[in-house]
Amino acid sequence: MQPTVIDLTVASRNPACDNRSVLYHDYPGQHCSIAASLEVVGERWSLLIIRDILRGRRRFDQMQESLGIARNVLTKRLNRLIEADIVERRRYQTGPDRYEYFLTEKGLDLWPVLMAYLGWGDKYCEPETGPPRLIVHKECGGTVNDRRICQKCGRELEVRDAESIPGPA
Amino acid sequence: MQPTVIDLTVASRNPACDNRSVLYHDYPGQHCSIAASLEVVGERWSLLIIRDILRGRRRFDQMQESLGIARNVLTKRLNRLIEADIVERRRYQTGPDRYEYFLTEKGLDLWPVLMAYLGWGDKYCEPETGPPRLIVHKECGGTVNDRRICQKCGRELEVRDAESIPGPA
DNA sequence: CACAGTGGGTTGCATAAAGAAACTCTAATG
DNA sequence: CATTAGAGTTTCTTTATGCAACCCACTGTG
Structure with a gap:
C-alpha cells in the first residue's frame, strides 16, 4: 500500500459556490467554541469526509464508495463544508465539468x-x-x-x- | 508548496471494537479508529453532554435546560453513553430515586x-x-x-x- | 389537608434528515 | 452505435429529532 500524494495547496473562498443551505444544527444559547465547532463539523459524516480528503480521496465517487454514504447526502455535506470554507472545489476538467475537493487552511486545522x-x-x-x-x-x-x-x-x-x-x- | 503525504487509512477490522450496544451509526467499510470513535460519540449531542458534565452539570434537568435538547433525546443519549461506559449514573437519593451523571475514565479521556x-x-x-x-x-x-x-x-x-x-x- | 413544585423520566405525534436506488447529462472510448 | 465514467438529481422510504403533554413519588408551603 503506497501512500497517496496530496497537494495541500490552499485557496481562498470561492464565491461562485452559492448554496442556500442553512446550518440546520442550532445549539441554542450556546456561547461556546465547542458548540460552535460542532455546528459546523460535529455531524455524522463531516469529519470522515475531511479524513478522506486528507487521505487523498478527492473525488466524489471515491469518497462515496469509501464512506458508503448516500450520494445525495454526500452532495449536501460537501456543499456545507464548502460554504463553511473548510473544503474547496476545483474543476480539473471542462466539457463535462469534473471537480476535486481540497481542504482549505481552515479544513487542515481540523x-x-x-x-x-x-x-x-x-x-x-x-x-x-x-x-x-x-x-x-x-x-x-x-x-x-x-x-x-x-x-x-x-x-x-x-x-x-x-x-x-x-x-x- | 510541496505535496504532503498523508494516509489515515486503516487496515484491519478489529472485533474488539464490536460493541453489543446498539450503535445505530454504522460507517460501513470503515476500519479506522477515527470512524470507530465517531460511532460512539460522533453524533449531534454526545460531546456537548460530556462537556456539560465536565463543567459540573450532572443532573438531567440542568443538562436539558442548558443544552436545549429534547428530553427524550437526552434520555437516549445518556443511555447510549452509559452503555458505552463513558458516563456513569449514580443514585444520590432514594425514595424518589434521583441520579447524577459522572464521566468514567473513558469519558474523561475525551x-x-x-x-x-x-x-x-x-x-x-x-x-x-x-x-x-x-x-x-x-x-x-x-x-x-x-x-x-x-x-x-x-x-x-x-x-x-x-x-x-x-x-x- | 390541598396544592404547587421538583426531578427524572415516557408516550405519541409531526417533521426533518438520511438512505437506497434509479435517472440525468456530457463527453470519451471501443 | 453502445458503453463507460464522473458528478451529481430525483423520488421514495426509513429513521431520528423536536415538541408537548403526561406520569409518578415525593417535598415544601399556607
Whole structure:
C-alpha cells in the first residue's frame, strides 16, 4: 500500500459556490467554541469526509464508495463544508465539468480534532491489537501522539509534518 | 508548496471494537479508529453532554435546560453513553430515586477531543471577540492550549489539572 | 389537608434528515 | 452505435429529532 500524494495547496473562498443551505444544527444559547465547532463539523459524516480528503480521496465517487454514504447526502455535506470554507472545489476538467475537493487552511486545522479522535479510538476501540495505523513524523520517523508531538524528537508538529503508516495491527 | 503525504487509512477490522450496544451509526467499510470513535460519540449531542458534565452539570434537568435538547433525546443519549461506559449514573437519593451523571475514565479521556474542538472554534468561530472561555492550569494559572500544554509552566496536562473559566468575551 | 413544585423520566405525534436506488447529462472510448 | 465514467438529481422510504403533554413519588408551603 503506497501512500497517496496530496497537494495541500490552499485557496481562498470561492464565491461562485452559492448554496442556500442553512446550518440546520442550532445549539441554542450556546456561547461556546465547542458548540460552535460542532455546528459546523460535529455531524455524522463531516469529519470522515475531511479524513478522506486528507487521505487523498478527492473525488466524489471515491469518497462515496469509501464512506458508503448516500450520494445525495454526500452532495449536501460537501456543499456545507464548502460554504463553511473548510473544503474547496476545483474543476480539473471542462466539457463535462469534473471537480476535486481540497481542504482549505481552515479544513487542515481540523487535524488536531482527527488526532484526538484517533488517540481515543486507538486506546478504547483497538486495545489489544494496537493501533491500526501510526502517525509518524516525516523528518525523523518518530511516532506522533495525540498532542501532535513527536515522541522521538519532541517537536510540536503541524499537519504537513506528519504521515500515516500501517500500525502493528 | 510541496505535496504532503498523508494516509489515515486503516487496515484491519478489529472485533474488539464490536460493541453489543446498539450503535445505530454504522460507517460501513470503515476500519479506522477515527470512524470507530465517531460511532460512539460522533453524533449531534454526545460531546456537548460530556462537556456539560465536565463543567459540573450532572443532573438531567440542568443538562436539558442548558443544552436545549429534547428530553427524550437526552434520555437516549445518556443511555447510549452509559452503555458505552463513558458516563456513569449514580443514585444520590432514594425514595424518589434521583441520579447524577459522572464521566468514567473513558469519558474523561475525551477531553483531548473537546480541547481540539475548542481550539478550532476559538480560532474560527470567535475570531474578534476572543474565546468565550479559557482553560487554565489549576496549579499555576497559565492558559492551556489545544495540545493541553500549559503556556506558562510548559507541563503536559491531564483533564484533572485544568479548569474552565470565563474568557475575555 | 390541598396544592404547587421538583426531578427524572415516557408516550405519541409531526417533521426533518438520511438512505437506497434509479435517472440525468456530457463527453470519451471501443 | 453502445458503453463507460464522473458528478451529481430525483423520488421514495426509513429513521431520528423536536415538541408537548403526561406520569409518578415525593417535598415544601399556607
